[in-house]
Amino acid sequence: MNKIGFNNQKYLEMQSKHIMERIAQFGDKLYLEFGGKLFDDYHASRVLPGFSPDSKLQMLMQLKDDAEIVIVINANDIEQNKTRSDLQITYQEDVLRLINEFTKRGLYVGSVVVTQYNRQKAVDLFKARLKRRKIDVYFHYYIEGYPTDTKKIISDSGFGKNDYVKTTRPLVVVTAPGPGSGKMATCLSQLYHEHKHGIKAGYAKYETFPIWNLPLNHPVNLAYEAATADLADVNMIDPFHLQAYNEVTVNYNRDIEIFPVLKNIFEEIYGSSPYQSPTDMGVNMAGLCISDDDACCNASNQEIIRRYFVSKTRYAHELCSHEEVQKQEVVMNKAGITELDRPCVMAARKKEEDSRSFSGAIELDDGTIITGKTTNLMGACSSVLMNVLKYLAGIDKNKVLISPEAIVPIQNLKTEYLGSVNPRLHSNEILIALSVSALHSEDAKKALAMLPKLKGMQAHVTCDVADVDLSIYSNLGIMLTYDANKK
Known part of the structure; x- marks a missing residue:
């Protein structure tokens, strides 16, 4: 990679x-x-x-x-x-x-x-x-x-x-x-x-x-066609x-x-x-x-698949016609690839099948894939993000870096005062909580220091993604795709 x-x-x-x-x-x-x-x-x-x-x-x-x-x-x-x-x-x-x-x-x-x-x-x-x-x-x-x-x-x-x-x-x-x-x-x-x-x-x-x-x-050249499908x-x-x-x-x-x-x-x-x-x-x-x-071909094939998911998202949100999605499918056929040629897609969907909850997967530079699932505390984007930071920092995946006692007040703020229906923490909120925890926890500090290493990684989530999560992943340089037709 x-x-x-x-x-x-x-x-x-x-x-x-x-x-x-x-x-x-x-x-x-x-x-x-x-x-x-x-x-x-x-x-x-x-x-x-x-x-x-x-x-x-x-x-x-x-x-x-x-x-x-x-x-x-x-x-x-x-x-x-x-x-x-x-x-x-x-x-x-x-x-x-x-x-x-x-x-x-x-x-x-x-x-x-x-x-x-x-x-x-x-x-x-x-x-x-x-x-x-x-x-x-x-x-x-x-x-x-x-x-x-x-x-x-x-x-x-x-x-x-x-x-x-x-x-x-x-x-x-x-x-x-x-x-x-x-x-x-x-x-x-x-x-x-x-x-x-x-x-x-x-x-x-x-x-x-x-x-x-x-x-x-x-x-x-096919990646250019995919980029201009609209x-x-x-x-x-x-x-x-x-x-x-x-x-x-x-x-x-x-x-x-x-x-x-x-x-x-x-x-x-x-x-x-x-x-x-x-x-x-x-x-x-x-x-x-x-x-x-070969490096350019592999990178371009991944771009073609990402563009396919972008068009599927646009269609799900009624921002384009089905012809745009069909155009992306034609481009993928010309390239001889499918959405499953994106490893994080397969991993995220397998995690969802096993956990019976919306899930995410991030592929690291060495090909290692880390997954995460939706919990009572975190959405799929936040969960897989935390798991990746733990992995990169050499921290046991079962170790709690942010205590529920620290997360619950944020959830209460969202639901009781800010009008949110979903109490789970988005990526920005979980990173803020991690930053606060880093003041007193050496492990949380180590995990936070791994954020720059996420640039260029590939990710997929098996549900629609909130704008705030899209923004955080974009700012971190993570190339995210997701299944927009699932909420």
């Missing part, structure tokens, strides 16, 4: 070189679409063990004096309060977080672009929040016939009706809180407007996934690249669909296009920096 499969230093060197070459290729301005996440690309770090979550940021810092950042968010994601599953915050909150993080590092955030704007009230309220922070906001609109009706798109009634985003620096980094935000469409719209303003501008794409020089059904993205052989160079490369459907538009825009502006395929647009070197393919 956690075996390194990716050479991050090699990646930084190769990627920086290729980005600089692409910048030099164009004239007055380059729009560089940054796919994935800049600060915390945890998906990449999960499927490419060894990949640093802030690799893109490290490269951007080298260009910060020439760069400005434009953040793109889809109006529908604002209206629907779409949430980042890894951080458990909405996309609009993530935009505000990104602005703060960029600014703290000395990077200039020029504006926010809201795509698919249709006078949504939630969007107008979000705009007011940005204005209070002195961030310029621009609106882009739905274009009928997009992306196939190129004549309509490249006209005053297409891109022409979008706001022109005013930028001041030669490198414009276009990023977003998540996929489907409209980054590429924003870049294309800007190429159209820059031309009308007499400015020569270019476009390039820095997207980690899918990795163009890995096979179509390689687990790393968008119905599909990895495809790039037909334009195959035709132009007789070389098989992988891209995804939205880039392939939009490529004729991009090519036509370049041809209309410059008389010819610098790109013959969507693959040409990219500067991604990640596939050349994989040092252990």
